[in-house]
Amino acid sequence: MQYDIKDINLAEQGKQRIEWAAREMPVLGLIRERFEQEKPLDGIKLVACAHITTETANLARTLQAGGAESILIASNPLSTQDDVAASLVADWNIPVFAIKGESTETYLRHVHIALDSKPDIIIDDGSDVVATMLKEYPDHAEKIIGTTEETTTGIVRLEAMEKAGVMKFPSMAVNDAQTKHFFDNRYGTGQSTLDGIIRATNVLLAGKNLVVVGYGWCGKGVAMRARGLGANVIVTEVDPIKAVEAVMDGFRVLSMNDAAKVGDFFVTVTGNRHVIDRDHFKLMKNGAIVCNSGHFDLEINLEALAEMSEPAAKRRPFVEEYSFKDGSKSVIVLGEGRLINLAAAEGHPASVMDMSFANQALSTEYLVQNRGKLENKVHLLPVEVDQEIAGLKLEALGIAIDELTPEMIEYMGSWETGT
Ligand SMILES: NC(=O)c1ccc[n+]([C@@H]2O[C@H](COP(=O)([O-])OP(=O)(O)OC[C@H]3O[C@@H](n4cnc5c(N)ncnc54)[C@H](O)[C@@H]3O)[C@@H](O)[C@H]2O)c1
Numbered sequence: 001m002q003y004d005i006k007d008i009n010l011a012e013q014g015k016q017r018i019e020w021a022a023r024e025m026p027v028l029g030l031i032r033e034r035f036e037q038e039k040p041l042d043g044i045k046l047v048a049c050a051h052i053t054t055e056t057a058n059l060a061r062t063l064q065a066g067g068a069e070s071i072l073i074a075s076n077p078l079s080t081q082d083d084v085a086a087s088l089v090a091d092w093n094i095p096v097f098a099i100k101g102e103s104t105e106t107y108l109r110h111v112h113i114a115l116d117s118k119p120d121i122i123i124d125d126g127s128d129v130v131a132t133m134l135k136e137y138p139d140h141a142e143k144i145i146g147t148t149e150e151t152t153t154g155i156v157r158l159e160a161m162e163k164a165g166v167m168k169f170p171s172m173a174v175n176d177a178q179t180k181h182f183f184d185n186r187y188g189t190g191q192s193t194l195d196g197i198i199r200a201t202n203v204l205l206a207g208k209n210l211v212v213v214g215y216g217w218c219g220k221g222v223a224m225r226a227r228g229l230g231a232n233v234i235v236t237e238v239d240p241i242k243a244v245e246a247v248m249d250g251f252r253v254l255s256m257n258d259a260a261k262v263g264d265f266f267v268t269v270t271g272n273r274h275v276i277d278r279d280h281f282k283l284m285k286n287g288a289i290v291c292n293s294g295h296f297d298l299e300i301n302l303e304a305l306a307e308m309s310e311p312a313a314k315r316r317p318f319v320e321e322y323s324f325k326d327g328s329k330s331v332i333v334l335g336e337g338r339l340i341n342l343a344a345a346e347g348h349p350a351s352v353m354d355m356s357f358a359n360q361a362l363s364t365e366y367l368v369q370n371r372g373k374l375e376n377k378v379h380l381l382p383v384e385v386d387q388e389i390a391g392l393k394l395e396a397l398g399i400a401i402d403e404l405t406p407e408m409i410e411y412m413g414s415w416e417t418g419t
Helices: 008-022 026-038 054-065 082-092 104-116 128-136 152-163 178-201 217-228 240-248 256-262 278-283 302-308 350-369 383-397 406-412
Strands: 045-050 069-074 121-124 146-149 171-173 209-213 232-236 265-268 288-292 313-316 319-323 330-334
Touching: 008 054, 008 082, 008 350, 026 054, 026 350, 026 383, 045 054, 045 104, 045 128, 054 069, 054 082, 054 350, 069 104, 104 128, 121 128, 121 350, 128 152, 146 152, 146 350, 152 171, 171 350, 178 217, 178 265, 178 288, 178 330, 178 350, 178 383, 209 217, 209 256, 217 232, 232 256, 256 278, 278 302, 302 319, 302 330, 350 383
Parallel strands: 045 069, 045 121, 121 146, 146 171, 209 232, 209 265, 265 288, 288 330
Antiparallel strands: 313 319, 319 330
16 A cells, blocks of 8 residues: 555554544544445545544544545645554555645645546545646546535635536535534634644733634634633624624724734634735734634735745744844744644544534535536535534534424414414
């Protein structure tokens, strides 16, 4: 078996951590038991491009239980947990091509190794593999059963492909399932982003001004949790509806130019490019700390900052100081501008990934069940599947809820009764 990982000797530690995460993933565990019996993915060749974390390992085990032959590659050069990669290879015989800190060249080489295996299904996170397939493997793209997409940025790219008329297969928008983005993007990114900032810097957040750039699902989570740690949270937005929502949630909303002058911390979660730009750095306070938790490392204009500064000085792991050439101040960048929750911490806790990856496993099964029947566009899993995942999660949490009575069902479907 071929693989490219940091050190196979890390497998024992990785296995312990994978099994620890599995305890918080009961829904995926139930799916794994069913897959074991029914083998819905028998004979399917899969490429999964994901953050190689303990939770992803449990997804890979589930796909394997279903009969799939998978290759795993990293969806970000800094997000791989090397012990997890080692355990997947040593304990589950799953080929992994991912090393924490790999260069962009290595990252792209791994994408090509994965695509050379001619997969039937691609599980993607950010749509890099799908985009490479469309550009460089057009003949094979025609034969793909379908793809699934984990994150908001990947869905934006898939919708752009659909609009441009270049989609050659159906894609399941896993991110858009309610049991994914309501929980993973909000509570997962909320907790793990703060975890990443704290692990990297060990700086107190209480009483500091923390600017959240973008008040979407991730931004809401980061803002909520930063407030819980005592930070004065400031939100910047470009969407007036989201900005009003942030105001009514009790946050201060400012333009980026005004926020730049007062922020002690900045967290970008927009999925957009250069939302912190050259002119914003000029306005920042000395020692301002800047990081990103959006998918790609282009939210902060690091090239502009590098041009304005002396070569960056490493202060701690994942902490670099950029001192301005004019001597006026320095700005601190965390995790090279890559997702800080995966670079400096461990990504989302297993309990939210349980539902995200239940959606991934069931979307993969759905693609196989509906092979050749789906249009070449972006699809949502049926809402009943979303509800089933939430129902299983509640059951695992030991929480019972009420059911509609026949009287209620009749009333909700009628129009005659009023005042
Ligand atoms: N770190 C993680 O583990 C993790 C998890 C889930 C999603 N993501 C990524 O995080 C990013 C955000 O995802 P989301 O689900 O919150 O998306 P979203 O669409 O719900 O929210 C993005 C928000 O950013 C705002 N925005 C866009 N440009 C802006 C600008 N220049 N200034 C201020 N606000 C701006 C938009 O108006 C929107 O409200 C995406 O790249 C997504 O892929 C990361």
